[in-house]
Amino acid sequence: MALTPAEAFDKYVRENSEFVTRDGLRIPVFRGRQHLTELHREDLRSLLANLQNGFNEALAQRKKVPEHLDDLPFYLDYIDSDFSNAVAFRDDSSAFIGITVPLVYELLKICDLLSDSEPIRRILGLENTQELRDWLNIVLFQHLLSLVVTHEFTHHVHGHVLKHQSQSKFFSEFVAGNQNTNIERQAEEADADGYAAYHVLANFIDGGTRKNISAVLKLDSALPDVVDQVLFSCFVIVAGAFLFSRPPVDLTKEDLFGLSHPPQAARLDYLMRHSILWCKENRPSLVDWMTNDRFQQTMRAVAEATWGMNGGLNWDAQTTFLRSERGEKYLQELSRLIDAQKAALRASADASFQEAQGDVESLQSQRFFRTFFQAASSSRIGHGLREYIEQRNGGYFIKGTRISLDSVVYAFLRGESPEGIAESFPDLSLEEIFGALAFYMANRKIIDHYLAEGRLEFEALRQQARRDNPVLYSKLADARHRTHMPKA
Numbered sequence: 445m446a447l448t449p450a451e452a453f454d455k456y457v458r459e460n461s462e463f464v465t466r467d468g469l470r471i472p473v474f475r476g477r478q479h480l481t482e483l484h485r486e487d488l489r490s491l492l493a494n495l496q497n498g499f500n501e502a503l504a505q506r507k508k509v510p511e512h513l514d515d516l517p518f519y520l521d522y523i524d525s526d527f528s529n530a531v532a533f534r535d536d537s538s539a540f541i542g543i544t545v546p547l548v549y550e551l552l553k554i555c556d557l558l559s560d561s562e563p564i565r566r567i568l569g570l571e572n573t574q575e576l577r578d579w580l581n582i583v584l585f586q587h588l589l590s591l592v593v594t595h596e597f598t599h600h601v602h603g604h605v606l607k608h609q610s611q612s613k614f615f616s617e618f619v620a621g622n623q624n625t626n627i628e629r630q631a632e633e634a635d636a637d638g639y640a641a642y643h644v645l646a647n648f649i650d651g652g653t654r655k656n657i658s659a660v661l662k663l664d665s666a667l668p669d670v671v672d673q674v675l676f677s678c679f680v681i682v683a684g685a686f687l688f689s690r691p692p693v694d695l696t697k698e699d700l701f702g703l704s705h706p707p708q709a710a711r712l713d714y715l716m717r718h719s720i721l722w723c724k725e726n727r728p729s730l731v732d733w734m735t736n737d738r739f740q741q742t743m744r745a746v747a748e749a750t751w752g753m754n755g756g757l758n759w760d761a762q763t764t765f766l767r768s769e770r771g772e773k774y775l776q777e778l779s780r781l782i783d784a785q786k787a788a789l790r791a792s793a794d795a796s797f798q799e800a801q802g803d804v805e806s807l808q809s810q811r812f813f814r815t816f817f818q819a820a821s822s823s824r825i826g827h828g829l830r831e832y833i834e835q836r837n838g839g840y841f842i843k844g845t846r847i848s849l850d851s852v853v854y855a856f857l858r859g860e861s862p863e864g865i866a867e868s869f870p871d872l873s874l875e876e877i878f879g880a881l882a883f884y885m886a887n888r889k890i891i892d893h894y895l896a897e898g899r900l901e902f903e904a905l906r907q908q909a910r911r912d913n914p915v916l917y918s919k920l921a922d923a924r925h926r927t928h929m930p931k932a
């Protein structure tokens with residue numbers, strides 16, 4: 445009997461769960477399809493289920509575009525993993541898009557930070573009320589997730605997945621190394637970014653979502669130009685935040701041509717070029733409105749808001765590099781390859797290519813974004829988020845107490861359960877302990893570094909804890925979206 449798309453998705457992910465490093469190490473990165481019923485938070489379960497339905501409905505309704513290859517039925521689902529990633533892959537029956545649960549949490553966290561930021565709200569001209577912050581959170585999350593999904597969609601319809609299938613099992617965003625990367629691969633990534641920008645702008649500024657967003661952000665009586673500006677800014681903000689929050693590429697150390705994706709600054713450059721192209725065709729007034737000064741100001745606000753994640757580290761170095769002679773050459777080569785790939789796509793489709801506009805229509809189902817919007821709105825993701833940790837005197841503490849985060853994390857790493865930790869710290873509630881550990885999980889890189897300073901036993905303990913307590917680890921991974929990174 446034929447497998448359902450969900451079963452086929454799960455089977456493929458399980459059978460190809462290992463990531464092989466360049467040194468031949470095999471690391472299991474995916475555990476299979478994520479059953480949403482196993483997730484910790486009920487409102488998140490329904491949000492993710494609704495988003496999945498919305499996307500799958502839209503993907504099923506998309507129009508046939510002559511330039512598009514690989515026209516299998518689409519299926520989107522979530523992947524159980526400890527790592528943030530989005531992947532595109534296919535078997536004989538379906539074109540799959542997979543999003544890991546940690547990536548969903550990461551995107552939610554980015555949107556929390558952005559919607560809590562005063563400079564961001566000022567750029568958008570929004571008042572500082574809880575209601576507007578919550579809605580902004582949702583609106584940004586919609587933009588961000590749509591950007592990721594349409595990026596993966598592009599890897600399918602522009603034939604990237606099919607072309608490389610013999611070399612790699614997944615078209616993978618963040619876990620590089622299992623593919624022989626080269627600048628041609630980078631050109632495909634830039635192409636996916638550019639095309640995704642087209643989709644998101646078309647759907648949010650022109651599509652059915654516009655009206656809904658105007659209503660919740662209280663822009664009903666605003667002039668159409670102002671609504672355009674707010675929506676365009678939302679897009680620029682999430683594009684910047686997404687790239688800022690990824691681990692930075694240090695171009696002085698990395699081999700530029702061996703990267704799986706172009707450096708973030710180049711990606712942002714390419715995304716913006718495409719956005720401007722879309723505006724020229726559809727909203728010429730936005731081209732003049734988004735001055736260089738305005739763009740820089742927006743990016744500064746984004747960098748400041750997301751500073752706790754990776755905060756645009758090495759960003760200046762990247763920008764400087766791309767302005768150098770070697771950088772210019774690289775960007776030229778990248779553009780040349782993107783154009784060549786597009787030309788090949790058009791030739792193979794044997795059809796007249798209506799510059800991008802025809803493509804955009806393929807996903808421009810108003811119903812899609814309306815479903816999506818309702819799904820996101822119904823769960824009010826901005827509510828109920830709390831901070832459990834604060835920074836004082838150069839250390840991390842459980843908020844409002846004299847108990848350090850170190851002591852809780854160390855107890856956890858020694859193998860104590862949260863309930864056991866609660867017994868050792870009668871002043872802390874179980875919720876606070878979960879909150880502290882979830883904070884640790886969400887910011888592990890930073891906190892590990894902080895703890896490891898001067899403590900050699902730390903790494904051994906950390907490894908041990910993971911082996912001893914996989915169930916708790918996955919529970920904490922579920923809970924980690926509940927925490928905010930304190931703004932240092």
Ligand SMILES: [Zn+2]
Nearest residue numbers: 616617633636
């Ligand atoms: Zn990609």
